[in-house]
Amino acid sequence: MQIQDLPYSDPGVPDARSGPHLLWWLWRNQLGGQLRSLAWGLLHFVSVSALPFCVGLAIQAVVEESGTDLALTGALMLLCGIGIAVGDTFLHRAAVTNWITAAARVQQLLARKAAHLGSALTRRVAAGEVVAVSTGDVEKIGWFVEALSRFTAAAVTVVVACVGLLVYQPALGVVVAVGLPVVALAALPLLPRATRRADLQREKAGRATELASDTVAGLRVLRGIGGEDLFLDRYRRASQEVRHAAVRSARMWSLISAIQVLLPGLLLIAVVWHGIHLARHGRITVGELVTVYSAVMILSYPLRHFEEIAMAYSFSRPSAKRAARVLSLERPTDAGGSREAGVPRGDLYDPATGLLAAEGLLTAVVCGDPDAAGRLAERLGGHPAEPGVSVLLGGVPLDDLPLDSARTAVLVQDKDPVLLSGTLRELLDVPASGAVSAEDALAAAQCEDVLEALVQGSLEAADPMDARITERGRSLSGGQRQRLALARSLVTDPGVLVLDEPTSAVDSHTEARIADGLRRLRTGRTTVVFTSSPLLLDRADRVALVHEGEVLAVGVHRELVATDPRYRAVVTRETEEDPAPAGADRNLTGQGALLGASDKLAEIEESA
Incomplete structure (x- = not known):
């Protein structure tokens, strides 16, 4: 896999049992790139490590006044220089490719998981944590996957150099062979503490990111209540905690780096001291002493990769653990789709509550608990919060359908839908049946004033469809965002459309128009x-009252208001101690008056 070939056509099925398993899976899935990096790394490091031997041979040739040996040594040094240049160039290319492709693979896997889980993802993992995993964590994961092949090349080079020194000059080679493992492994006792500090820093950074994300998302509300300074102080404190944790982590890594500098220096001093002693007694030549001395100096270069791999693993292990946690999430009743692809038709039935939405009708559901209503809406869309009985569509369990078919069959609009940044045309460019045009959907959702606001707020777009919508539609009011989201859902024209409080942020006049438009546009559809x-309830074909996870009453709105006290208490906000007067005209009580005004408004509009 090369960078120009990204994205992957299929990133694969990750081994998300743990962080190390995920790292090992990533390494295996780009084995070709790892082997190329290893080969170029060996060429580079071996060429660098061979230079001291060439220098020693050159000095010995000068001492012995041998022009032939000097010329041969010069040729070897030229060959080493070419190997260093070529190896370093292609090692860098292979390393960057491995890093980017590993990070891209993890990002694709995370994006696929987010699309698979839908809104269930942010209920199980904080949104800020998801952002942190998909940005900073993927870079650390890619870093370790890439560094592993370079470390392997460096380790092999160190072993080869030690063996070469033992063969070339046993008296000094044994000192190097004993000292290098000590230098390489001296920092291991400090790694657990450094890892813990790095984990603490990452944890605090994740909390700060989550706090910043929540603050930005609710900035409009915070300004309305004057709470932005409070949350700014909270973020400032969280940021300072991240800074202190980063400083403590950096101190530990600086200590490890100092050890990696100090111990090779001490080894070099020991080699020089012992070498001079041997040279004075004639046991080694000057060229051999220079060769061993230069080799110890040069070996500090591949030894630095021991420190790097330790840092890369310490930082990537918690990152891989968090990524594996996200990638291991599944829908509680997730099935690969045991049935063939195809969109069933028929009634939508929830066995858990007994709720039945008849095919082709507008069914309203009244639930006193908003959270319970949200969970039921998601279950109707095939996204239960926990394992349970599958919802049936035309007698077919949604969990038995392939995911694409299930989402084509049933579309759920959340209570707080998200508008992505871009033009209005791009917002409404969604997979759709083609039976509902964007103009009809916008009209049914009563978006005329939204279109005017978009044009007025745009400096260039004369057509509302080309006007840009800011991130999450923050330049629009809550009611305007809600109506655009409703229009987007209507354009999709699914077989079953589930709407959770689609008009909670609009006034009653607009709500009445939306109710009429929704009923008109969705005629014949569930x-x-x-x-x-x-x-909305008055325009529904049938109304179901759900209380404590069970359907208690089914009928039409005006009959239920007149006959069911629990239904009336939810809809009219009355208490059982303050029921509506017996025999009173329902059109003159609180909600009845609202319905009467709505009917009167419709008559006036028709006559106009």
């Missing part, structure tokens, strides 16, 4: 609306 708004 629609489920979770709401307690009398305006």
